[in-house]
Amino acid sequence: MLKKCDDKLEFSKEENNRYILKLKDIKKAIIFLKEQQGYDFLVDITAIDYLNYKEPYPKRFAIIYLLKDKKFDNLIILKAYLDEDEIIDSITDLFKAANWSEREVWDQYGLKFKNHPNLKRILNHKEFIGHPLRKDYPITKGQLCTKTDDLMDEMTPRLKARGYENHEELMFLNLGPAHPASHGTIRTFVALEGETIVSAVSEIGYLHRGFEKSCENHTYNQIIPYTDRLNYCSAILNNIAFAHTVEGMLGVELPERGQFIRVIIGELSRVIDHLVCLAANLVDMGALTNYWYLYNPRETAYHLLSKLTGARLTNSYMRIGGITHDLYDGFEDDLKECIKDVQKGMDDSLSLIEHNRIFQDRAQNIGVVSADEAINRGWSGPNLRASGVNYDIRKVNPYYFYDTFEFDVALGSVGDVYDRMMVRFEEIRQSIKIITQAMKRLPKGDIRVADHRITLPPKKMVYSTIEGAINQFKLTYEGVKVPTGEYYRSIEAANGELGFYIASDGSGTPYRVKVRPPCFFAMSSLPDMVEGEMVADAVLDLGSLNIIAGELDR
Amino acid sequence: MAVSGEEAIFGDSVITTKLDSAIAWARESSMWPYIFGTACCAIEFMSVASSKFDISRFGAEVVRFSPRQADLLIIAGTISYKQAPILKRIYEQMTEPKWVVSAGACACSGGFYDNYTTLQGVDEIIPVDVYVSGCPPRPEAFLEGLIQIQKLQAKPGKYLQKRVEKEFKGKLDA
Numbered sequence A: 001m002l003k004k005c006d007d008k009l010e011f012s013k014e015e016n017n018r019y020i021l022k023l024k025d026i027k028k029a030i031i032f033l034k035e036q037q038g039y040d041f042l043v044d045i046t047a048i049d050y051l052n053y054k055e056p057y058p059k060r061f062a063i064i065y066l067l068k069d070k071k072f073d074n075l076i077i078l079k080a081y082l083d084e085d086e087i088i089d090s091i092t093d094l095f096k097a098a099n100w101s102e103r104e105v106w107d108q109y110g111l112k113f114k115n116h117p118n119l120k121r122i123l124n125h126k127e128f129i130g131h132p133l134r135k136d137y138p139i140t141k142g143q144l145c146t147k148t149d150d151l152m153d154e155m156t157p158r159l160k161a162r163g164y165e166n167h168e169e170l171m172f173l174n175l176g177p178a179h180p181a182s183h184g185t186i187r188t189f190v191a192l193e194g195e196t197i198v199s200a201v202s203e204i205g206y207l208h209r210g211f212e213k214s215c216e217n218h219t220y221n222q223i224i225p226y227t228d229r230l231n232y233c234s235a236i237l238n239n240i241a242f243a244h245t246v247e248g249m250l251g252v253e254l255p256e257r258g259q260f261i262r263v264i265i266g267e268l269s270r271v272i273d274h275l276v277c278l279a280a281n282l283v284d285m286g287a288l289t290n291y292w293y294l295y296n297p298r299e300t301a302y303h304l305l306s307k308l309t310g311a312r313l314t315n316s317y318m319r320i321g322g323i324t325h326d327l328y329d330g331f332e333d334d335l336k337e338c339i340k341d342v343q344k345g346m347d348d349s350l351s352l353i354e355h356n357r358i359f360q361d362r363a364q365n366i367g368v369v370s371a372d373e374a375i376n377r378g379w380s381g382p383n384l385r386a387s388g389v390n391y392d393i394r395k396v397n398p399y400y401f402y403d404t405f406e407f408d409v410a411l412g413s414v415g416d417v418y419d420r421m422m423v424r425f426e427e428i429r430q431s432i433k434i435i436t437q438a439m440k441r442l443p444k445g446d447i448r449v450a451d452h453r454i455t456l457p458p459k460k461m462v463y464s465t466i467e468g469a470i471n472q473f474k475l476t477y478e479g480v481k482v483p484t485g486e487y488y489r490s491i492e493a494a495n496g497e498l499g500f501y502i503a504s505d506g507s508g509t510p511y512r513v514k515v516r517p518p519c520f521f522a523m524s525s526l527p528d529m530v531e532g533e534m535v536a537d538a539v540l541d542l543g544s545l546n547i548i549a550g551e552l553d554r
Numbered sequence B: 001m002a003v004s005g006e007e008a009i010f011g012d013s014v015i016t017t018k019l020d021s022a023i024a025w026a027r028e029s030s031m032w033p034y035i036f037g038t039a040c041c042a043i044e045f046m047s048v049a050s051s052k053f054d055i056s057r058f059g060a061e062v063v064r065f066s067p068r069q070a071d072l073l074i075i076a077g078t079i080s081y082k083q084a085p086i087l088k089r090i091y092e093q094m095t096e097p098k099w100v101v102s103a104g105a106c107a108c109s110g111g112f113y114d115n116y117t118t119l120q121g122v123d124e125i126i127p128v129d130v131y132v133s134g135c136p137p138r139p140e141a142f143l144e145g146l147i148q149i150q151k152l153q154a155k156p157g158k159y160l161q162k163r164v165e166k167e168f169k170g171k172l173d174a
């Protein structure tokens, strides 16, 4: 496709629609793709450090861009090699989504971008020295932080742009990181004129837990528990996203029953996630009763999950190439009970708010984000759909038989807090529809891939055959051997497009794992959303985006 | 109970005790927690507070969002180095007598995040009274942590006094 570009780009094409370009041509290619080919959705930007790679690469680092087109079904990957001292052209002028992503690349790898508005650290603290995702940075080398950033370096230019030269009239206020309405540890620093926010800056990274570095030090199956803790409100969906990506690299597919179980439990997780989001949102609005209505059914679901997986929250229910164990006897009845509870809670809550003037006034036309803006910012999931963009990976790139289930995609029309909440209510309904259909059609059979280089052999085989013993030993000690290559795959998680970009060197431990966290892109728009609004609205904006710190900061 | 001496004059209407014990008894059943919830553990705390597990059965449902009004700090979640100075400041803003529960593997020891960004246990920066295990702890375990604190409180005077007098020096106090 790049051949059509007038600028005569030099490139070579690799597998998975990946193009290798010269660093200086990257921006030209992106402009061409965006303006002439309709690739206007920036999925992610990431980098890889090839220092310890088994074969030498032309240069130490690579920078990688992932883009999708208007219909969201074509993914293109652009990649360029560079050394530490080379400078990359920033694409923040093309995609607002690039702003924070480029900062992350700088923070984690120390690669510089030209013309970036404010290239500073984002996940690690200000006093941090070095770049942790470089292969020569030791994983356990922690660095103390003694002070918090005052953020005035970001605030002053923003205020200036709005015509505030001196700040005497303004009041500065921190919303977070330790604040009841900050939903975890997110900090938004605002400048107020009366109760109106004239300028805002968000700081994240308070829950940066080194997920990606930890991945490089564990085998594929050992990473599953780490994925639980990305979006901990719907742990199983993260498990699925990761396992699904690795299975794609291995070129295997789960047996039908396995796929159906993933659909059922995955959708149930989506329901729980939305319930927590809505409950918290309504509490922020002062509608406390809804919290109980929406929260208690979640308790039933947790009970079911702990019966099924042994844990309430951090389930680790998936494995590469399978599922830990099959559904238990009586699961169907428990599930029915659970769905009944959810429906009741939802109806109760909706009956309180749906036609409630206070709720509508509070939520409508607050934090409006247009469709174009949302796409440019890299939004996905319910937030994007609330702005009226019909993008649901379950429909666009169906996996696990999603194309055979009957369900609707809920869309909003305005893109305000109200739409984002109502879309979630509707999605709960649709998920229940999918669960019911999947339960009816649930086939019998295996839940794991039969290849014992990928999934553990049955215990009987381990104890009685030499082959089984070897399989067990190798899988446990060395991990699943994933073929050399780089690969991206994503699923529709509760918050949107949750994808993994994995680079493998053929061993049982990934060489590099990059998560594409949907929250990250939603959160980067918060400062612009809240400017001009009241403080109380900022709280709703944040809540309606459903920012989960674990996924945001990783 | 048969009472003799002066107390007998009042019959059953008066109980005599030490002032310390009376205060401890009152405090014990009305703890005001401040939740320093950062991660997954905080989601489980939400369950502790909601109707099924109901922390108010133990008199600790008045969750405060200002450290100045709280006497129990519950740390639920991973504390990163970036977060550490904030946690310390919140702890310092609480007035004595104050108690600290470190809930979950991460807060207690860094959990399975043995890496460049995670503090390997909050006791590196502030003193901790009770550790609750689990990743995340089940709601019952959270409640058990609270009960443990109540037990410590019931020990009149001494425990707290000892702790306040013992100088704590954390990594950020240097």
Ligand code: SF4
Residues within 6 Å of the ligand: A229, A314, B039, B040, B041, B042, B076, B077, B078, B103, B104, B105, B106, B107, B111, B134, B135, B136, B137
């Ligand atoms: S202890 Fe486990 S559940 Fe709790 S914050 Fe840490 S990782 Fe999350």
